[in-house]
Amino acid sequence: QVQLVESGGGLAQPGGSLRLSCAASGFTFSNYAMAWARQPPGKGLEWVSGIWRDGSKTYYLDSVEGRFTISRDNAKNTLYLQMNSLKPEDTALYYCAKFAAITDANWYRRHRHDLSAYDYWGQGTQVTVSS
Numbered sequence: 514q515v516q517l518v519e520s521g522g523g524l525a526q527p528g529g530s531l532r533l534s535c536a537a538s539g540f541t542f543s544n545y546a547m548a549w550a551r552q553p554p555g556k557g558l559e560w561v562s563g564i565w566r567d568g569s570k571t572y573y574l575d576s577v578e579g580r581f582t583i584s585r586d587n588a589k590n591t592l593y594l595q596m597n598s599l600k601p602e603d604t605a606l607y608y609c610a611k612f613a614a615i616t617d618a619n620w621y622r623r624h625r626h627d628l629s630a631y632d633y634w635g636q637g638t639q640v641t642v643s644s
Contacts, residue, residue, distance in 0.1 A: 515539040515633045517609050522638030525599050529642070535592040535609030535635055543567070543587040546612040546621045548631060549594045551605035551640075561607070562594060563625040565618055572625050577603075599642045606637040 521533040533549070548563040562583040563572045571583050582595040592609050610631035612621060624630045 515611065517611065517633055517635035519607065519609055519635040519638040522607060522640045524641045524643065526644050527600060527642055529599050530595070530597045531599065531640060533594040533596065533607055533609075533638060533640075535594075537590045537592065537609075537611070540611065540633075542585075542590040544615050546616075546625070547585060547592045548610045548612065548625065549583060549592075549607060550610055550628060550631075550634075551603075551607045552637075553602070553605040558608075558628060560626045560628060563612075563621070564592070565621060570618055570622070572622070596640070599640075601642050603640060604642050605640060607640050608637045609635045 516538045518536045525531050543566055546566050549561045550558050551561050552558045561574050561577055562581055564583045564585055568585050580598045584593045611633040613630055613632035
């Protein structure tokens with residue numbers, strides 16, 4: 514069965530860095546776009562970043578552009594999120610997610626923000642940014 518297991522969360526100081534990982538299994542990882550989403554305390558889930566299946570195209574929420582970098586290693590079936598220059602407002606539970614459809618890059622670009630278009634989610638890893 515499909516499994517997504519996040520790791521790498523923790524406590525960081527403002528301006529610090531963390532690297533999240535998501536180990537995927539149970540499906541052909543290289544066939545699917547993937548994404549990271551987060552849920553801040555008391556707020557709803559929001560899409561953060563997405564990556565096309567071969568890693569050639571990446572997309573970011575405006576508030577993390579230039580600070581976060583999404584990447585993937587298809588040989589290791591692993592998705593990453595490098596988070597630099599962390600801010601207190603980045604505090605959230607971070608999830609990785611698998612895009613439901615095997616589709617073309619333009620379709621993914623248009624639908625990357627749609628959380629209902631992702632069919633499997635990990636259990637989440639907590640990121641807390643505080644001094």
